[in-house]
Amino acid sequence: MLTLADLLEALTTVRPANAAAVVTEAVIDSRQVIPGSLFVATPGEKVDGHDYLTDAFKRGASFALIQRDVDASFPTLDLRNGLSATSPLTFDSPLCLRVDNAVSALQQIASFWRRKLNLRVIGITGSVGKSTTKETIAEVLGVRYRTLKNPGNLNNEIGLPLTILRLGIGYERAVLEMGFYVPGEIAFLCDIAQPQIGVISNIGTVHAERAGSQENIFLGKSELVQSLPATGVAILNFDDPWVRKMEEKTKARVFFYGLSPEADLWADQIEGLGLDGIRFRLHYKGEILHTRVPMIGRHSIHTVLRAASVGLNDGLSWQEIIEGLSHSNAQLRLVAVRTTIGALILDDTYNASPESMLAALNLLDELDGRKIAVLGDMLELGPYERQGHEMVGMRSAQVAKVLLTLGPRAHMIAEAAKRAGMKAANIFEFETPKPIVDWLNKNLTSNDAVLIKGSHGLRMDRITAALEVRS
Numbered sequence: 001m002l003t004l005a006d007l008l009e010a011l012t013t014v015r016p017a018n019a020a021a022v023v024t025e026a027v028i029d030s031r032q033v034i035p036g037s038l039f040v041a042t043p044g045e046k047v048d049g050h051d052y053l054t055d056a057f058k059r060g061a062s063f064a065l066i067q068r069d070v071d072a073s074f075p076t077l078d079l080r081n082g083l084s085a086t087s088p089l090t091f092d093s094p095l096c097l098r099v100d101n102a103v104s105a106l107q108q109i110a111s112f113w114r115r116k117l118n119l120r121v122i123g124i125t126g127s128v129g130k131s132t133t134k135e136t137i138a139e140v141l142g143v144r145y146r147t148l149k150n151p152g153n154l155n156n157e158i159g160l161p162l163t164i165l166r167l168g169i170g171y172e173r174a175v176l177e178m179g180f181y182v183p184g185e186i187a188f189l190c191d192i193a194q195p196q197i198g199v200i201s202n203i204g205t206v207h208a209e210r211a212g213s214q215e216n217i218f219l220g221k222s223e224l225v226q227s228l229p230a231t232g233v234a235i236l237n238f239d240d241p242w243v244r245k246m247e248e249k250t251k252a253r254v255f256f257y258g259l260s261p262e263a264d265l266w267a268d269q270i271e272g273l274g275l276d277g278i279r280f281r282l283h284y285k286g287e288i289l290h291t292r293v294p295m296i297g298r299h300s301i302h303t304v305l306r307a308a309s310v311g312l313n314d315g316l317s318w319q320e321i322i323e324g325l326s327h328s329n330a331q332l333r334l335v336a337v338r339t340t341i342g343a344l345i346l347d348d349t350y351n352a353s354p355e356s357m358l359a360a361l362n363l364l365d366e367l368d369g370r371k372i373a374v375l376g377d378m379l380e381l382g383p384y385e386r387q388g389h390e391m392v393g394m395r396s397a398q399v400a401k402v403l404l405t406l407g408p409r410a411h412m413i414a415e416a417a418k419r420a421g422m423k424a425a426n427i428f429e430f431e432t433p434k435p436i437v438d439w440l441n442k443n444l445t446s447n448d449a450v451l452i453k454g455s456h457g458l459r460m461d462r463i464t465a466a467l468e469v470r471s
Contacts, residue, residue: 007063038061122137176189200225213382235313266305267283338468372450376455
């Protein structure tokens with residue numbers, strides 16, 4: 001297990017013999033402290049972790065990384081000029097470790113700790129489906145190996161190091177989602193995590209506002225496969241031409257998955273069973289497997305293929321892979337609930353991009369009853385904003401009987417749906433969630449299936465919360 005000696009060695013290269021205290025967890029939120037934690041006092045725009053040092057120690061933190069002066073009553077070891085191997089030091093907790101930069105120190109410790117561990121790391125990135133892919137791969141590998149995954153969306157320069165510090169000696173696999181906002185970010189995360197397998201889902205338009213273009217997103221995501229060793233494996237989506245091009249960017253062995261017989265692992269005869277999952281055939285090296293998994297929506301086949309590809313390249317049998325897929329709980333962000341009168345609500349409000357919107361509409365299309373789409377703005381699309389919203393509007397006209405939109409950008413969805421043939425009388429535009437709740441309460445029937453989806457910033461989950469049956 002991670003110890004204070006490891007922290008000190010990572011930060012100073014000196015490993016004191018009398019620093020054997022175990023570090024149970026690393027956190028940046030004092031409310032998440034458990035006894036023995038390392039509290040990382042990160043300064044933010046609105047909140048400074050140093051102001052919560054007292055709370056962290058009261059909750060049981062043993063150590064804290066700090067980068068500015070704090071209350072003199074807290075014992076502090078200044079590491080900015082290193083640590084003398086000969087100086088007699090005591091390491092009673094609580095103890096503050098003073099560094100130049102707390103986040104950089106956290107990353108340095110995580111990099112040090114990763115290199116001490118004998119395990120295999122699977123890195124995952126892509127524009128859509130990273131989290132679901134992470135959850136599914138972890139389920140599959142967990143059938144044979146003790147596996148850790150980053151919890152929630154801890155996929156950035158702080159979250160990923162925090163996850164790595166949760167790894168103990170007994171772990172055999174780590175499945176790490178890697179987010180992308182600016183060039184160089186994934187390369188930096190890979191330098192810390194040292195992945196041997198890299199999985200790319202797709203290259204979409206989400207975050208184009210920051211990255212500038214799909215080309216820039218492609219270059220940023222490519223950093224994962226570029227970071228793989230020659231002995232590693234790059235698992236690439238053959239169906240996405242941008243991802244297919246990444247074959248040229250890696251020295252690792254390439255393994256393609258997709259819906260084309262040209263891929264190494266491919267699927268066909270995909271049948272959506274609504275909320276009962278999907279049925280399909282898998283093809284690999286002349287083998288054909290007929291199977292069904294509980295994941296919702298035909299688009300989930302790509303998640304299945306990604307997880308199966310990792311399993312195959314990590315030595316798992318088909319029996320183990322199918323077992324992991326069969327009790328996968330990866331559909332975490334799409335929640336199906338019922339209203340008081342029995343209408344079905346599909347809440348997919350965690351986030352939205354054109355690709356995920358279209359996938360959700362395809363799922364709605366598989367369901368019975370009158371179909372209602374409640375769609376909100378998609379943020380951060382940059383130059384693809386109009387194109388993305390109009391694509392969603394055109395598909396909405398094909399799938400939904402009624403369309404409700406939320407936000408100024410979603411006006412483009414409404415207009416495109418109208419041009420695609422949806423009756424104007426069936427399109428309703430709103431600027432706030434409450435009128436949508438009122439409309440649904442007044443007009444829903446027990447035969448309705450309602451999709452609610454939009455960017456997280458719109459907080460469309462409040463619509464679902466107002467409608468679902470409370471037990």
